[in-house]
Amino acid sequence: MTTPAARPHPALPANPPVRSVVPPLLPVLLPLVVAAILLGALFAWLFPPAAGTGAPVVRFTDVTAAAGLRFSHRPGADEAPTTLGGAVTVLDYNADGRPDLFFVNGAPWPWEETLEKRLVRSSALYRNDGNGRFTDVTAAAGLNTEMQGMAAAAGDYDADGHPDLFVSAVGTNRLFRNLGGGRFEDVTEFAGLGGDENTWSTGAAWLDTDADGRLDLVVLHYARWPQEVGLGSAFAVAEMGRSYGNPTGFFSSPPTVWHNRGDGRFAAAADSAGLRDIDPETGRPVAWPLALTVLDVNGDRRSDLLIAYHNHGPALFLAQGDGTFARQAGVQGPRQEGAAAGLASASALPFAQSPGDRDRLQALLAAGLAEDTAAGLALASKLGVVVLDLDLDGRPELFSGQGRAEPGTNKFEGGRAFAAVPRVLWSRGETWQPLADEETALPALTARGVAAADFDGDGDPDLVIAQHNGPAVLLRNDQRTGSPWLRLQLTATRSEPGAGGARVEVHTPRRVLTQTAGPALGFMTQSESTLTFGLGDDARVRKLVIQWPSGQVQELRPTGLNQTLAIREP
Numbered sequence: 079m080t081t082p083a084a085r086p087h088p089a090l091p092a093n094p095p096v097r098s099v100v101p102p103l104l105p106v107l108l109p110l111v112v113a114a115i116l117l118g119a120l121f122a123w124l125f126p127p128a129a130g131t132g133a134p135v136v137r138f139t140d141v142t143a144a145a146g147l148r149f150s151h152r153p154g155a156d157e158a159p160t161t162l163g164g165a166v167t168v169l170d171y172n173a174d175g176r177p178d179l180f181f182v183n184g185a186p187w188p189w190e191e192t193l194e195k196r197l198v199r200s201s202a203l204y205r206n207d208g209n210g211r212f213t214d215v216t217a218a219a220g221l222n223t224e225m226q227g228m229a230a231a232a233g234d235y236d237a238d239g240h241p242d243l244f245v246s247a248v249g250t251n252r253l254f255r256n257l258g259g260g261r262f263e264d265v266t267e268f269a270g271l272g273g274d275e276n277t278w279s280t281g282a283a284w285l286d287t288d289a290d291g292r293l294d295l296v297v298l299h300y301a302r303w304p305q306e307v308g309l310g311s312a313f314a315v316a317e318m319g320r321s322y323g324n325p326t327g328f329f330s331s332p333p334t335v336w337h338n339r340g341d342g343r344f345a346a347a348a349d350s351a352g353l354r355d356i357d358p359e360t361g362r363p364v365a366w367p368l369a370l371t372v373l374d375v376n377g378d379r380r381s382d383l384l385i386a387y388h389n390h391g392p393a394l395f396l397a398q399g400d401g402t403f404a405r406q407a408g409v410q411g412p413r414q415e416g417a418a419a420g421l422a423s424a425s426a427l428p429f430a431q432s433p434g435d436r437d438r439l440q441a442l443l444a445a446g447l448a449e450d451t452a453a454g455l456a457l458a459s460k461l462g463v464v465v466l467d468l469d470l471d472g473r474p475e476l477f478s479g480q481g482r483a484e485p486g487t488n489k490f491e492g493g494r495a496f497a498a499v500p501r502v503l504w505s506r507g508e509t510w511q512p513l514a515d516e517e518t519a520l521p522a523l524t525a526r527g528v529a530a531a532d533f534d535g536d537g538d539p540d541l542v543i544a545q546h547n548g549p550a551v552l553l554r555n556d557q558r559t560g561s562p563w564l565r566l567q568l569t570a571t572r573s574e575p576g577a578g579g580a581r582v583e584v585h586t587p588r589r590v591l592t593q594t595a596g597p598a599l600g601f602m603t604q605s606e607s608t609l610t611f612g613l614g615d616d617a618r619v620r621k622l623v624i625q626w627p628s629g630q631v632q633e634l635r636p637t638g639l640n641q642t643l644a645i646r647e648p
Contacts (some may be wrong), residue, residue: 120463131478133504133511135471136490137519137540138541138553145533146211149202150549151526153226160238162228162280162300162368164526164546165602169232169366171219172260175567175642176206177531177606179542181550182227182245201227201245209308210534212286220262221254229602233273233284234575235293235338244271246279246297255342270336270344271295277331281369283599285381286574288401290339293575296353296383298367299331299359330363332356337401352403353383355393365390369601372578375406375595379579379627381596459473462500462528466539469610470561472591476620477541479525497522500543524548530598531606537640538565544602565642566609568595572628572647579627580647586616613639 101553151164165182165200172178183201201223204212217549227246230242240256249271254262266272273279278300335351336344357364365387375382380397387393395403462479469475478501480590502518527544534540534554539554564584568577578596591611612620617638624632626647636643 079631095198098249114460133506133517133555133558135517136468136475136502136504136513136555136557137276137517138151139519140521140551141210141554142552145221145552146213147179147204147550147552148214149181149183149643150210151181151183151202151545151547152199153547160540161546162526162602163226163645164544164548165227165229166527166529166542166544166550167230167232167243167604168529168542169240169243170530170606171203171256171323172205172239174206174208176208176337176535177533177608178206179204179434179550180221180230180232180243181544182230182602183571185224185226187209200224201230206533208535217259219260220264221353223252223264225249225252228278230604231280231282231284231295231597231599232604233293233295233597235295236342237292244282244284244295244297247284248278249275251279251297262364265342269342273299273334274302274331280367281599281602283370283372283383283597285372285383285578285597286577287335287347287381287397287403288337289380289399290338290340290573291572294338294401295336295344296370297334297336298385299333300366300368301328302331312542313600318521325500332363343479346585347401352398352405353395355385355405359379363539367537369599371599372596374579374596381583386601438539460605462525462543462603463477464528464530464541464600464603464605466530467610467612468502468539468542468555469504469557469559470538470563470610471559471614472589472612474615475505475532476503476510477501477528478503479523479528479543497524500525500528520593523551526601529603529605530599532565532608534609535642537565537610538612540644551583554561561615562617562639564611564613564636566622566637567642567644568607568609568624569644570626572630575627576607581625583614583623584611584627585620585623586613587618587620608642618635623636 082095091476107515153163163184167180167182169180170177181200181202181204184198198635200216202214202216203219203221204530205215206212225245228246228248230243230245232243234241236242236255238258240258242256243262245252245254251266253266253269253271255265257263257625279297280300283296285296286292287294287296332350333353335347336352338344355364356362366389367385367387369386373383373384374380374383374395375394380399382397383395383403385393385395393405396406397403401435464477465474466477467474467560499515499522500520502513504513523543524546525543526546530539530544531542532539533552538555538557540555543551543553545551566582568580570580572576573580576595576597580595583593584592584593593609593611595607595609618638622634622636624634626643628647630648632648636644
C-alpha cells in the first residue's frame with residue numbers, strides 16, 4: 079500500500095489524459111429523509127461495515143504557535159450579537175494551491191473605544207507559506223477594517239479566477255473584491271451589498287440561483303437590531319455572570335437573495351426569492367436564522383438550501399432554476415439552537431458514499447433526529463460540527479465543537495461547561511463510536527466555527543477552530559493508517575465559478591465513491607472546496623467520472639494515488 083506523501087505541499091501534477099463525452103444525464107430523484115428513520119439502519123445501508131472492529135488512532139497536534147497563527151477573536155461588547163462570533167473561512171486567495179485562512183473579528187461598539195483601538199481588532203488574512211507556517215498579510219491585502227463581523231463567504235462573483243470575500247456583520251456588510259496579486263478592494267458601495275445598517279446578518283453563501291453562470295449571494299439576517307434592545311434582553315445573576323435568554327423585543331428579518339447583474343452590481347430579489355418562512359398568525363418570520371448550506375437534494379444539478387435556525391428546526395428550500403426557491407414540506411430537525419446550526423455545518427462538507435446512496439442531508443438529518451445515539455448526542459446543542467474523513471477509509475467521521483459562549487452558563491445548566499473538549503465520532507459503518515478524549519489529545523475550547531482543509535499537503539484533513547472571545551486553534555491531523563488518497567481541485571469553464579454542483583465518482587475495483595462539489599459551509603465557517611477521497615483498503619483507482627452542471631461528462635484515468643489533481647471542465 080502506498081503511504082501518504084510527506085508534509086510539504088506537493089506540486090500539482092499535470093492533468094492525465096482526458097476523454098470527454100456528453101451523454102444526456104437522467105435526473106436521479108432522491109427521496110427526502112423521514113424523521114422516523116433510525117440512525118443505525120440508515121448508516122448500515124449508506125456505508126459499508128468497517129473491515130476491522132476497533133477505531134484507528136486519530137490524534138491531533140496543536141500547531142497554532144508553530145504555524146505563526148496569532149489571531150484572537152474579540153467580540154468587544156456586552157450585547158447579544160457578541161455571543162455568536164468566532165468565524166473562519168478557508169480560501170486560496172493567491173492561487174498557489176495552498177489553503178489560506180480568513181478570520182472574522184468583532185469590534186467594540188462606537189461609543190466604547192477610539193477608532194485607533196478598534197482597528198487593532200480587525201479581521202485577519204493568513205497566507206499559507208507551504209512550510210508549515212502562515213503569514214499575517216491582512217494589511218498588505220487591504221483587509222484591515224473595523225466591523226462587528228459575523229461570518230465570511232468566499233466566491234468568485236466576477237469570474238476572474240480569484241475568490242472574493244463577503245463578510246456579514248451587525249450593521250453594514252462588506253464585499254471585498256480580489257484584485258489578484260494579493261490585494262483586495264472594498265467594493266461594497268458599488269456592488270450595493272451593504273444591506274441595512276440596522277440589521278444583524280449571519281450566514282451567507284455564494285451560488286448560482288438562476289442558472290445564468292454567475293454567482294449570486296444569499297444572506298441570512300438574524301434580526302432587525304436596535305442596539306438598546308440587547309442590553310435590555312440580557313439577564314444576569316451575581317453568582318452566574320452574564321447570559322442571554324431567547325430573543326425577545328426584536329424580530330427576525332427574511333433572507334436577502336442578491337442577483338448578480340454581471341457588471342459588478344447586485345439587485346435584491348423580490349420576496350426573498352421564496353426563502354421567506356412566515357408565521358401566518360403573526361405575519362413575522364417563524365425563527366431567527368443562523369447558518370445555511372448549499373446542496374443538491376434531488377439530483378437536478380440545482381443548488382438547494384438548508385437553513386438552520388435558533389429555536390426552530392432546519393428548513394429545506396428547493397431551487398426552481400429561475401432564481402427562486404420553494405420550501406420542501408416534511409423536513410424537520412431538532413428544535414434547538416445548537417443542534418440546528420450544527421446540522422447545517424455537518425451536512426455541508428461533502429463525503430464519500432457508495433453508488434445509489436441518498437444525499438448526505440439525509441444521513442445528517444437522521445443523526446440529528448436520532449435519540450440516545452452517539453451522533454445525536456454529539457450534534458445536540460453544538461454549533462461547530464464538521465464531517466470529514468479523518469482516517470481516509472472512505473467513511474465520514476464527525477467532529478463536534480463543544481463549550482458555550484457565555485461564562486455563566488455552566489453554573490445554571492448542569493453539565494454544560496464553558497470550555498470543553500471537542501468530540502470525535504468515528505464511523506463504524508453502521509453507527510458512530512465516540513473516541514475518548516485521551517485518544518484525540520484535544521484541548522478544552524470554546525469552539526464556534528470549525529473548518530477542515532489539508533493545510534500541510536499530506537492528504538488527510540486538518541482542522542482550524544475559531545473560538546469565541548479567544549485565540550484561533552490549528553490542529554494537525556496526525557493519523558497513521560497509511561490509507562491512500564486522492565484530492566481533486568475542480569475548475570469550471572462552462573459551469574458556475576467554483577464548480578458548484580459538479581458530481582465526482584471515483585471508481586475503484588470494489589466500489590464507487592462519490593462527492594458533490596460546492597461551498598462547504600457550516601456554522602460561521604467555510605471549509606476548503608478541494609475534494610478529498612480516502613481510499614481505505616483500495617490500492618487502485620480505475621477511473622474518475624465528473625458530471626459537470628453544464629451537462630459535460632468527463633472521464634479521467636489517474637496514473638497514481640496520494641496526489642492532488644487539478645482538473646478543468648472541458
